[in-house]
Amino acid sequence: MSEKNLPVKADDGDHGAVEVAEPIADPGLEPHEYRIQDIDPKAADRVERQVATMFTLAGLLSLGACVAYFAIPRDATLVFGPLSGNANNMTLGLTLGLALFLIGAGAIQWAKKLMVDTEVVEYRHDANSSPEQKADIIGGFQEGVAESGFTRRKLIRRSLLGAMGLLGLPAIVLLRDLGPLPGRALYNTIWAKGIRVVNDVTDRPIKPSDLIVGQLVNAAPANLAPLQEESAVEYQNAKAKAAVIVVRIKPSEIRTQAGRENWGVDGILCYSKICTHVGCPISLYEQTTHHVLCPCHQSTFDLADSAKVVFGPAARPLPQLPLAVDSEGYLVAQSGFTEPVGPSFWERG
Amino acid sequence: MSDTKEKPATAEFPPPVKWVDDRLGIGKLGRKNLRKVFPDHWSFMLGEIALYSFIILILTGIFLTLWFKPSMAEVEYQGSYSLLKGLHMSEAYASTLDISFDIRGGLLMRQIHHWAAVLFIAAMMVHLLRIFFTGAFRKPRELNWVIGFGMLFLGIIEGFIGYGLPDDLLSGTGLRITQGMIQASPVVGTYMSFFIFGGEFPGDDFVSRFFTVHVLLIPGLILALVTVHLFLVVYHKHTQYPGPGRTNNNVVGYPLMPVYMAKAGGFFFVVFGITALMGALLQINPVWLYGPYNPAEVTAGSQPDWYMGWLEGSVRIMPGFESEFWGVTLSWNLLIPALIIPPAFVTLVALYPFIEGWITGDKREHHLLDRPRNVPTRTGIGAAFITFYGLLWIGGGNDLIATHFGVSLNSVTWFLRFAVFLGPVLAFWVTRRIAISLQRADNERLLHGLESGIIVRSPDGSYSEKHTPISNYEAYELTARDRLVPYEVGPETDDNGVRAPRRALNKLRARLSRFYYADAVQKPTAAEIEEAHSHGHDDDLHELTDSDNFHEITPDRH
Numbered sequence: 021m022s023e024k025n026l027p028v029k030a031d032d033g034d035h036g037a038v039e040v041a042e043p044i045a046d047p048g049l050e051p052h053e054y055r056i057q058d059i060d061p062k063a064a065d066r067v068e069r070q071v072a073t074m075f076t077l078a079g080l081l082s083l084g085a086c087v088a089y090f091a092i093p094r095d096a097t098l099v100f101g102p103l104s105g106n107a108n109n110m111t112l113g114l115t116l117g118l119a120l121f122l123i124g125a126g127a128i129q130w131a132k133k134l135m136v137d138t139e140v141v142e143y144r145h146d147a148n149s150s151p152e153q154k155a156d157i158i159g160g161f162q163e164g165v166a167e168s169g170f171t172r173r174k175l176i177r178r179s180l181l182g183a184m185g186l187l188g189l190p191a192i193v194l195l196r197d198l199g200p201l202p203g204r205a206l207y208n209t210i211w212a213k214g215i216r217v218v219n220d221v222t223d224r225p226i227k228p229s230d231l232i233v234g235q236l237v238n239a240a241p242a243n244l245a246p247l248q249e250e251s252a253v254e255y256q257n258a259k260a261k262a263a264v265i266v267v268r269i270k271p272s273e274i275r276t277q278a279g280r281e282n283w284g285v286d287g288i289l290c291y292s293k294i295c296t297h298v299g300c301p302i303s304l305y306e307q308t309t310h311h312v313l314c315p316c317h318q319s320t321f322d323l324a325d326s327a328k329v330v331f332g333p334a335a336r337p338l339p340q341l342p343l344a345v346d347s348e349g350y351l352v353a354q355s356g357f358t359e360p361v362g363p364s365f366w367e368r369g
Numbered sequence: 370m371s372d373t374k375e376k377p378a379t380a381e382f383p384p385p386v387k388w389v390d391d392r393l394g395i396g397k398l399g400r401k402n403l404r405k406v407f408p409d410h411w412s413f414m415l416g417e418i419a420l421y422s423f424i425i426l427i428l429t430g431i432f433l434t435l436w437f438k439p440s441m442a443e444v445e446y447q448g449s450y451s452l453l454k455g456l457h458m459s460e461a462y463a464s465t466l467d468i469s470f471d472i473r474g475g476l477l478m479r480q481i482h483h484w485a486a487v488l489f490i491a492a493m494m495v496h497l498l499r500i501f502f503t504g505a506f507r508k509p510r511e512l513n514w515v516i517g518f519g520m521l522f523l524g525i526i527e528g529f530i531g532y533g534l535p536d537d538l539l540s541g542t543g544l545r546i547t548q549g550m551i552q553a554s555p556v557v558g559t560y561m562s563f564f565i566f567g568g569e570f571p572g573d574d575f576v577s578r579f580f581t582v583h584v585l586l587i588p589g590l591i592l593a594l595v596t597v598h599l600f601l602v603v604y605h606k607h608t609q610y611p612g613p614g615r616t617n618n619n620v621v622g623y624p625l626m627p628v629y630m631a632k633a634g635g636f637f638f639v640v641f642g643i644t645a646l647m648g649a650l651l652q653i654n655p656v657w658l659y660g661p662y663n664p665a666e667v668t669a670g671s672q673p674d675w676y677m678g679w680l681e682g683s684v685r686i687m688p689g690f691e692s693e694f695w696g697v698t699l700s701w702n703l704l705i706p707a708l709i710i711p712p713a714f715v716t717l718v719a720l721y722p723f724i725e726g727w728i729t730g731d732k733r734e735h736h737l738l739d740r741p742r743n744v745p746t747r748t749g750i751g752a753a754f755i756t757f758y759g760l761l762w763i764g765g766g767n768d769l770i771a772t773h774f775g776v777s778l779n780s781v782t783w784f785l786r787f788a789v790f791l792g793p794v795l796a797f798w799v800t801r802r803i804a805i806s807l808q809r810a811d812n813e814r815l816l817h818g819l820e821s822g823i824i825v826r827s828p829d830g831s832y833s834e835k836h837t838p839i840s841n842y843e844a845y846e847l848t849a850r851d852r853l854v855p856y857e858v859g860p861e862t863d864d865n866g867v868r869a870p871r872r873a874l875n876k877l878r879a880r881l882s883r884f885y886y887a888d889a890v891q892k893p894t895a896a897e898i899e900e901a902h903s904h905g906h907d908d909d910l911h912e913l914t915d916s917d918n919f920h921e922i923t924p925d926r927h
Binding site: 112261293369 | 404406476509548556565566568604605614620623624627632638663664667668681685686689696699702767778842848892898
C-alpha cells in the first residue's frame with residue numbers, strides 16, 4: 021500500500037486526515053481463545069453428530085417432498101382452527117423448506133463450531149495502478165493512437181463519429197410501430213346521442229323509476245356489450261373510457277352548473293366513473309354527503325355539485341354525461357361526453 | 370498465516386482438474402482467491418440475502434415460465450377453481466390460476482417467487498442503509514455504491530412489472546395508475562402511453578411486452594451488475610470494522626475455503642429454506658380472490674407491493690394542482706410527486722458518496738468502517754432520508770390508517786403534507802444529537818472507565834463511585850477512528866496577490882464541511898487519556914483495581 025493511501029495525511033491538505041492509531045497504540049489482534057470443541061474431542065464429536073443429523077434429516081425431507089407431491093391430492097385442504105391451506109402446497113413447501121434450511125443450518129454449524137477459527141490477516145493493495153503500469157499503458161495507448169492516425173486524420177475521425185451518431189436514428193425510428201399515434205382517441209368514448217344507459221352487470225336499460233333517491237348504479241353504454249363478441253380488446257378499451265355512475269339525488273340538494281340545467285332527469289345525474297387523477301374507477305359513494313371517493317388515491321368528488329373535487333390529488337371534476345329519456349322511458353345520453361374522460365394529458369388544453 | 374506444513378516439491382492436479390487447468394488456467398485464479406479472507410460481522414450478510422433471493426427468483430421464475438402464458442387473448446376459464454369457472458379472462462390470468470390450482474408445486478413456486486421478490490428489495494435496501502451508515506461507500510467504493518443503487522432501482526421496476534403480469538384486478542389497477550401517470554407527463558405523455566401499451570389502455574400488448582422485460586431484459590441487466598458488484602468486492606477486498614489488529618491496510622477474518630464456503634453457502638440454503646417455508650405457510654398475492662382485470666372495477670384498500678408504497682404515498686398526499694395555458698395541460702399533481710420528487714430523491718442518494726467526498730475534501734482510501742455515532746451529521750442525514758421515505762410510505766396507506774385507527778382520512782393526509790417537510794429536519798437534529806451524546810459516552814468510558822456500581826463513602830462524608838478501567842483492546846477500538854477536521858478555505862490571495870479561483874464555491878464547501886464535522890466530538894488525545902488515568906491513580910477511591918478492598922478507607926480525599 022503506498023504512502024498516500026495510508027490514513028496518515030490526505031494528499032491535498034490536512035483536512036479529514038489524522039493518524040488512526042493515535043492516541044492509543046494498536047495492541048494487535050486479541051489472543052485467540054479456544055472453543056470447547058477445540059479442547060474436548062467429545063464436544064467436537066457431539067457437534068459432528070448434530071451436523072450429521074441435520075444433513076440426514078434434510079435428505080429424508082427431500083424424499084418426503086417427493087412423497088407429498090404424489091400422495092397428497094392437489095385439492096386437499098388442511099384446517100387449523102380459523103386458518104386453512106392447500107395441503108399439497110403446505111406439505112410440499114414444509115418438507116422442501118425444512119430440507120433446504122437444515123442443509124444450510126448444518127453447514128453453518130459445521131463452519132462455526134468445527135472449522136478452525138483462528139483469524140487470518142491478508143494485506144490490501146492499492147486500487148490504482150502503479151506508476152510503471154501507468155507508464156506502460158499510456159505509452160501503448162499513444163503508440164496505438166499514432167499508428168491509427170486517429171487524431172491526425174480529421175476527415176476519418178469526423179465522418180466516423182457522424183456515422184455512429186446517425187445510427188441512433190434508425191434505432192429510435194424502428195420503435196415507431198410500437199403503437200398508433202394518439203390522434204383523437206382520448207377525446208372520444210362510445211357514448212353518443214340516444215345511446216341507452218344500462219346496468220353494467222345485468223346489461224338492462226334503466227328507467228328513472230328504477231332508481232330511488234340516494235341510489236348509485238354502475239352503468240355502461242348499451243353499445244358496449246355487443247363489442248365483446250367482436251373484439252375483446254376493443255371491448256376493454258371502450259369500457260376503460262365509457263364506464264359511468266348514475267346517481268339519484270334529491271333535486272333540492274343539487275347545485276346545477278350554468279349550462280347543465282337539462283342534463284339531469286328528476287335528480288338523476290350521470291358522471292364518468294374514471295377518475296380524472298390517474299384513471300382508477302371511482303366507486304365509494306357516501307349517500308348523505310353525495311361524495312364519491314376514488315379508492316386509489318382518495319380523490320373525493322361532490323356529485324351534487326357537478327362532481328367538483330372536494331379533497332385529494334385530482335384536479336378536475338368528473339366529466340358529466342347529459343341525460344334524457346327516450347320514447348320508451350329509458351335513460352339515454354343526450355350526446356357523448358363534452359370533454360375527455362380520465363386522466364389529464366398535455367394536449368388536452 | 371503461518372504455513373507449518375511442508376509443501377510438496379512437485380504437485381499435480383487430479384486428472385479432471387488438470388484437464389480444465391490446461392485449458393483455462395484455473396489454478397492461477399484459485400491460488401489468489403481460494404483462501405481469500407473475509408471479515409466476520411452480522412451486518413455483512415445483508416447483501417448476501419439480496420444475492421441469494423435473486424438466485425431464488427431466477428430458479429422459481431424459470432419454473433413459472435414453463436406454464437405461464439404471456440398473452441392477453443381472451444379465454445373462458447375451465448380450470449379447477451370453481452368460483453371463476455366460465456368467466457372470460459386473459460390467458461395470462463387463466464394460466465396464473467392454472468399454476469396456482471392445477472400444477473402441483475405451482476402455487477408454492479409462485480409464492481416463493483413473490484416472497485423472494487419482496488425480500489430481494491428489502492434486503493437491498495437494508496444493505497444500502499448499512500453501507501450508508503458505516504461510510505462503506507467512500508473511496509474506492511463509490512462506483513460500487515452507484516452499481517448497487519442501480520440494482521435496487523432495477524429491482525423495484527422488475528418487481529412492479531412482475532406483479533403486473535398475472536393481469537388480475539389488483540395488478541391491472543397498478544398498471545392503470547402507472548398509465549395515468551405516463552399519460553399526464555408533459556409533452557410526450559400521450560405518445561409514451563400509446564407506444565408502451567400499443568394504443569389505448571389496456572390494449573392487448575402489455576402482458577407480452579412486460580413479460581420480455583421481466584424475464585429477459587431486467588434480469589439480464591441485474592445479473593451483469595451483480596457480476597461487476599461482486600468482482601469489485603473481491604478487488605477492493607471487504608471493508609471491516611476498526612479494532613485491535615484491524616487496520617486500513619489489512620483485512621482480518623476467515624478464509625473463503627473452507628469457512629465462508631460453508632457459512633455463505635449454508636446461508637444460501639437457509640434463505641431459500643425460509644422463503645420456501647413462507648411460500649408454504651404465508652399466502653401472498655392470492656390473485657384468484659381479485660378476479661380478472663376489469664377497467665371499470667377496483668377494490669377499496671388496493672395496495673401495491675411494499676416497495677411501491679412511497680411513490681404511491683407521494684402521489685396520494687399531493688394536492689390537486691393543474692395548470693392550463695397556451696392550449697396545454699400541465700398536471701402538477703402528478704409531475705411533482707411522480708416525476709420530480711422520486712427521481713430527485715433517488716439521484717441525491719445515488720450521488721451521495723460524491724457529495725460527501727467533495728464536502729469533506731477527503732480523498733483517501735477507506736477500508737475501515739465508521740461507527741454511525743462517529744459521523745453524527747451523516748447519520749443525521751441518513752435518518753432524515755429514512756424519515757422522508759417512511760412518511761411517504763405511510764402516505765401510501767393513508768386510507769388503511771384512517772380506517773384501522775378510526776381517524777379522518779383528510780387529517781392523515783394533511784398531517785403528512787406538512788410532516789414530509791418537517792419530519793426529516795426533526796429526525797436529522799434528534800439523530801445528530803443522539804450520535805454526539807453517544808460519542809461523549811464513549812469518551813467518558815475511555816477516560817474514566819466503566820461505572821462499577823460500587824459507591825464509596827469517604828471519611829468526610831462525600832460519596833463517589835468507583836470506576837473499572839476498560840481493557841487496552843477496547844480502548845483502542847474506541848479510539849480507532851479519524852479526527853475529523855473541517856475543510857478550510859485557503860488565503861484569499863496567493864503570495865503574488867492573485868485572487869484564488871472559485872472562491873465562492875470553496876467558501877460554500879468550507880461552510881458545509883464545518884456543518885459536517887464541527888460539532889462531532891473528537892476522540893481524546895494521548896495527553897488527555899494520560900491525564901485522566903493519572904487522576905485515577907492519585908485518587909484511590911476513583912479506580913477499582915484487583916487488590917481493592919472494600920473495607921479500606923482512604924482518608925485523603927478533599
